[in-house]
Amino acid sequence: MNFQKxxxxxxxxxxxxxxxxxxxxxxxxxxxxxxxxxxxxxxKNNFQIEEYFxxxxxxxxxxxxxxxxxxxxxxxxxxxAL
Numbered sequence: 001m002n003f004q005k006x007x008x009x010x011x012x013x014x015x016x017x018x019x020x021x022x023x024x025x026x027x028x029x030x031x032x033x034x035x036x037x038x039x040x041x042x043x044k045n046n047f048q049i050e051e052y053f054x055x056x057x058x059x060x061x062x063x064x065x066x067x068x069x070x071x072x073x074x075x076x077x078x079x080x081a082l
Contacts, residue, residue: 003044003052010036017049025053028062035074042071 001019009016009024013033018024027043030036039062043052046069055065063073 001049003047003049005040005044008040008044010040015040019049022049027052032075038074039066039071042066042069046071 003017004019007017007019008027009018010033013030013036015027015030015036016024017027028036028039030039043066046066052065055068056062060068063071
């Protein structure tokens with residue numbers, strides 16, 4: 001099942017997700033709140049719900065999970081642009 005944008009909640013950099021089959025679950029914590037949007041967009045476009053949470057259960061951090069498919073954080077992009 002794919003992530004749906006409407007089911008994400010972002011509050012002060014904390015990202016959570018819920019749908020009909022899940023209670024609200026923690027997805028990630030973005031240190032810079034404005035980086036949560038790009039994180040959610042990449043997650044929604046590149047991962048299925050089960051795939052993401054299975055990788056989290058295997059011990060990867062949220063950012064490491066996204067990096068398996070080529071994600072570059074906005075903070076890293078900003079640093080490279082200098």
